[in-house]
Each structure stands twice: as C-alpha cells, then as structure tokens.
Amino acid sequence: MKDYLLKSICFCLLGLLLAACQPAVQYAKVKPVTLSRGLAQTVDVHAAGDWRDTGVRIKPGESYEITAKGIWSMGGICGNADADGTGTSGLCTIISDPWGISARVSSLVGRIGSSGRPFGVGRFKTLKGNQEGILYLRAYDDLIGDNSGSMTVTIKRQGAPVQQAAAPPPPPAPVAAPAYKPVTVPKSGSLPPLQPAVQGGKRVALVIGNSRYRMAPLANPANDARLIAATLRSVGFDVLEHLDADQKQMKRAVNAFGDKLEAAGRDAVGLFYYAGHGVQVGGRNYLLPLGSDIQREKDVDVEGVAADSVLGAMAFAGNRLNFMVLDACRNNPFKRSFRSAVRGLARMDAPRGTLIAYATGPGDVAADGSGTNSPYSESLSRALVEKGVSVERMFRQVRNAVMQTTNNKQVPWEASSLTGGDFFFNPN
DSSP states (O other): OHHHHHHHHHHHHHHHHHHHHSOSBOOOOOOOBOOOTTOEEEEEEETTBSOEEEEEEEOTTOEEEEEEEEEEESSTTTOEEOTTOTTOOGGGGSSSOTTOSSOOTTSEEEEESTTOOOEEOOSEEEEEOSSOEEEEEEESOSOOTTOEEEEEEEEEEOSOOOOOOOOOOOOOOOOOOOOOOOOOOOOTTSSOOOOOOBOOSOEEEEEEEOOOOSSSOOSSHHHHHHHHHHHHHHTTEEEEEEESOBHHHHHHHHHHHHHHHHHHOTTOEEEEEEESOEEEETTEEEEOOBTOOOSSGGGHHHHSEEHHHHHHHHHHHTOSEEEEEEEOOOOOTTGGGOSSOOOSOOOOOOOTTEEEEESSOTTOOOOOOSSSSOHHHHHHHHHHTOTTOBHHHHHHHHHHHHHHHTTTSOOOEEEEOOOSSOBBSSOO
C-alpha cells in the first residue's frame, strides 16, 4: 500500500513538472524581414511562451538596438520582474545561471537562428551581427508553463535610412544644334560677398572641470578648467566656473548659464567648456558628474548629464553664436560593465550658428596629460589669446599643436555650422 501511494505521488509530481515545462503561449508564424537602416520592428514576448521568432533577419556586420519594456513573472514564488530580471525573489535565483550564459534568471534572452547559442538581452542591448539568421527571444526560465506577463520588444537597425536614388529622367528628344554663341564669363560677385567680421555682444561662458572621481580620478580636468576660465576672462567673457561638481550642481549651472545667455540678448556669444569623464551610450554623449553611481550602461541616463542638454539650453537662449568645447574624450571607466564599450565620444551635429570642438576625433581617446594640464587645454589657452586669428583658423592651430605634442596620437576635431562673417576671440 505504501509503495502504491509513493508511486502515485511520484507520477503526480512528474505530471506537474511536465505541465510546467510546456509553453502556455503558442506564437503564430512570422514572415522574415530584413530591416532597412533606421527602421524597427516591435513584437510581444510572453513569459509563458517558448522561443519567439521575431521575424527580424540579423545581418553580419550590422548593429541593432533591442529595447524591452514590461513586467513578467516566472511563477508564484518568484514575484514580478523587468527584462533585466530585477525584482525576482531569491527563491527563484537559487540556480542563478542554468544555461551558463552570464544572464540573470527571469531576464530577456535571445539567440540568432533556431539553434544558436543563447545570450543575455535585458532591457537594452546593442547587438552586433556576427552571423546571419533570424533573431529569437524568450524569458530565461526552464519551467515556463506557470509563467505570466510579457515584454514589448523593439528591434531597430542602427544607422541613417538609405535614401533611394531618383529614377533618371528620360533622355531628351534630339534637337538641331543651336547656332554658335559666344560664352559669357560670369562677373565677380556671383557668390554672396564676404561678410564683415562678427564681434557679437556680451560674452558668457560656463566652464566645468571634474577631477576627483571615486572611481578613476583624473589629475588635470580641474586644472584645465581653471586655465580656460582665466583665459576666457582675459578675452572679455563673463565666466561661470565650477570644479568637481555633482549632478545637481552641473544641471543648475547649465540652467543658470542658459538664463544668463538669454538675458544677454540675440547678439551674445556663448561658450561651454567641459573637462572630465564623458561616455557615449547608444550614440548619445553624457558628461559624468562626481558621485555618479553607475553600475550598468542604463544607469548613465539617470546619473549623467546629457551633452545635448547643454546645446538645448543655448538654443533656447536664442543667441546667434555658440561654442561647445569637450575635453571629455578620456577612457570609459565603466566599460567592463557596459554591453557596448565604445571608446571616446560620439559625433554630434552642430545646430546653426554653433561650433562643437572635441579634444580628439569621435570614438578616439584624448590624453589627460603628464603635466598640470592636458595637451588640448594648453594649446587651446594659447590659441584663444592670439590676436587677429579667426575662430576656424584658431581651432586648426590647436589641432596642429596637439598633434605635434602627442606625436599624432591625438587629433582634435570640430563640427561647425557657423554662418556669417569671421569671429575673433581676440580681434586686437
């Protein structure tokens, strides 16, 4: 009798276990699609479903952004979690990584092809295609029959949309050759005449230098900020100067800078200079304040200060001429915990009437310097006080000086949308 009861209990447990392994959600077949650059596809991934065919064909060498939003549960004792697995109870994470893929149980995982090796995805991932195949997604859980909830996942192929070439016009009908006419040479003045130099009105600058980071402190940014602030004052700028600032101080400084620039009027000249750690995430640049608590890539948007927010403050001020100078292209101190460890800063397009100057080219790393200042800030300080040098020529001089100092290892770079006449920091 005891053996019969024991066998009955075992068969019941086995039946429950097999039921828990069966997917409760069956996905419809999806037609494969190859995304054009800049386009995206959105699918739902259910926690109680097996591998989800997204229909997106991954191309080798191309990059894709995968973003997941939602809440799901891996069973009654597990609690609710996001796509990173955050929120899952400890009872569910006793076996922390059963597939050995360095991902958290209850997180979103993926694979390329129906038999590809799984990999972690989470709430956000930049996926670089190393093979061609359909992208599959699912919840990281072996027993999926008791799961609930879903994620809305967007897969976007990175890059600007490809412009389709217009169809060539039909060939013109043949016509008789016209009688010879003498060619008229255009007179000078067919191009807009050179405009007079722009002096601008009041000059306003915000200078920030961050050195004393808990992780990866830097020797020179605070020194660089002091040097540039003093140099700008010598050429007529009203300078707001902040050293070793936390996030609140930096954001308040940007707001005060924008207000002061707006009050100075349309003819004002604005300049923002930053030295310190800076990183790019998803093609967007962030300046890192002191006290930043950054454990993963997604923390940067919460803990950092977006560089484009400074451009936004200057644009809102409505003045005609602005400069942004970023000596923030040092190594990413958090790259080991980032999914996409990209060097340096990303390129930003300069709004009209703006010049953005980088200590080195996009994706490259600038030197902090072995002396009291970085090679870039030293060269920039000398160039700012040169008399009678236009701003474009001045930054070219800075580039040549830094390349010479660093033996061509560091090449400063600018993006300019300046219009009108030449501008001189020191016209006299």
